[in-house]
Amino acid sequence: MQITKDILYVGVNDHEIDLFEGQYTVPNGMAYNSYVIVDEKIAVMDTVDARFTHEWLDNLQSALNGKSPDYLIVQHMEPDHSANILNFAKVYPDAVIVSSAKAFTMMKNFFGTEFDDRRIVVGEGDTLSLGTHTLTFVAAPMVHWPEVIVTYDSTDKVIFSADGFGKFGALDADEDWACEARRYYIGIVGKYGAQVQALLKKAAGLDIQKICPLHGPVLTENLGYYIGLYNTWSSYSVETEGIVIAYTSVYGNTKKAVLALADKLKSRGCPKVVVNDLARCDMAEAVEDAFRYGKLVLATTTYNAGIFPFMREFIEHLTERGFKNRTIALIENGSWAPLANKVMRGMLEGCKNITFTDTTVSIKSALNDESSAKLDMLADELCRGYLAMQDSTADKNDLSALFKIGYGLYVVTSNDGNRDNGLIVNTVTQVTNTPNRIAVAINKENYSHHVIKQTGVMNLNCLSNEAPFKVFENFGFRSGRSVNKFEECNPPRSDNGLVFLPRYINSFMSLKVEQYVDLDTHGMFICSITESRVISDVPTMTYTYYQENVKPKPETDGKRGFVCKICGYVYEGDELPDDFICPLCKHGAADFEPIA
Secondary structure, eight states: OBSSSSEEEOOEEEOSOSEETTTEEOTTOEEEOOEEEESSSEEEEOOOOGGGHHHHHHHHHHHHTTOOOSEEEOOOOSHHHHTTHHHHHHHSTTOEEEEOHHHHHHHHHHHSOOOTTSEEEOOTTOEEEOSSOEEEEEEOTTSSSTTOEEEEETTTTEEEOTTTTOOSSOTTOOOOHHHHHHHHIIIIIGGGHHHHHHHHHHHTTSOOSEEEOSSSOOBOSOHHHHHHHHHHHHTTOOOEEEEEEEEOOSSSHHHHHHHHHHHHHHHTTOSOEEEEETTTSOHHHHHHHHHHEEEEEEEEEEETTEEOHHHHHHHHHHHHTTOOSEEEEEEEEOSSOOOHHHHHHHHTTTSTTEEEOSOOEEESSSOOHHHHHHHHHHHHHHTHHHHHHSTTTOOTBOGGGGGGOSSBOEEEEEEOSSSEEEEEEOOEEEEEETTEEEEEEEETTSHHHHHHHHHOEEEEEEEBTTOOHHHHHHHHSSOTTTSOTTTTOOOOBOTTSOBOOSSSEEEEEEEEEEEEEEETTEEEEEEEEEEEEEOOOSOBOBHHHIIIIISOOOOOTTOOEEEETTTOOEEESSSOOTTOBOTTTOOBGGGEEEOO
């Protein structure tokens, strides 16, 4: 398979495997990818699993067409990719092995040699010229082993991403990429979200047109979609709105309660309800669902003064992978001394930014009037936001939305007649209460100022502490004049026809401009409230919370250069060009400061 004019695929499909890494079911097999870059010098990118030595060497021989490779680049030492390093070295005795220092130490462990007489050790920013092609190496420690490097070919604008962007399934499998890539990421890489975020930040400064992973298909189109999913997964953000119920049931009574709750959630507008019987489902699929959706209900029996084993295993999978930023509800069943809720809560105490529902349900053997009423209360609490999103069930005059205003961060949405727009603001206040008036100050340089001054209407979305950094990237780092900030979603609309955010807000208010005050660099809009809805009780995000918990910390240790005060991007070099534009937030050189 030809990837570009000079890059060929020489990997193999594995349809014999039933369990990957001894635990993940792979009904459609696996692909072990390897590539060859043919230039003045020839580089082979990684090897394959030990069971496919001869097939891979045959593929390699065919691609080389009588030539000999100059380099074998080893990006990852897991045996499904590195098993044939020694075989390659024997077949091509003049080839040089290129890898990280930690990888050569691992080669000593695996093969008894570090290839001292034929190796090049590379690290962050090192390059290797093949002639026309120049390869740049990027350190990617703990994505998901410590020795990992990824490789960028600046000529064909291809990134060889090691296990990143991989998926289960052979290349000839006809299946959805996201489903099996999500299960692969969460199961195998998921614990290392911070390290993946660091790698994505490095990659943001590269012009990438193709992604060549070590598992799964080469990605050549709509790369923003795949990178966006990886950003969501690695930041532990909610990918899909909905509620997952994970349960165990011994005699069927807990199952009855779960099915009853699922019906109640659906009737209250929950867009997606996923139910997993942990004793029977694929555990990896259940873990994937817990990370995909924003709310999780755990329902199990008290068992030997603890919880049922499958539930314990499930929670351990979550905590091992850094489960966070979610809402969790608990349901227990116990005939004489229910303890499951206490045990489950204790197991999850170390998880960050977990919100437990106020309502918990305790069942004594079987549902009765009291526990059924508790299920109704739990469904109401879990679906409060969904009910507020729907015109038919929303309280559109809930002025307690005013209590959500503080020195916080907000997204103001508007529409210029052609498309929806939004921007981040942090200067909002209630100026009177008889009648209620809200003041919103917006910089005149922002496109939204121009739009709102023309239309006289806006929606004020109060961001909650659940909002991830990608919200600020989308609404704060780009201009609505040049990009469609709602291109990848179909948000709901309020009565004034404007959109409001479907996620990451605790309330919104529709505002009508009654007065405009010119403040030189800014304009202040004094507004009346035409609609107000409360979505949740999650606290409003303050600027301090954003700085301490959401905004990525610049990685400046040991670096010389300049750091962007807006997003934290680091430019390495002694001088920052006057016309430099930050590749992340698009702010200019004026918003950079020297690294202290």
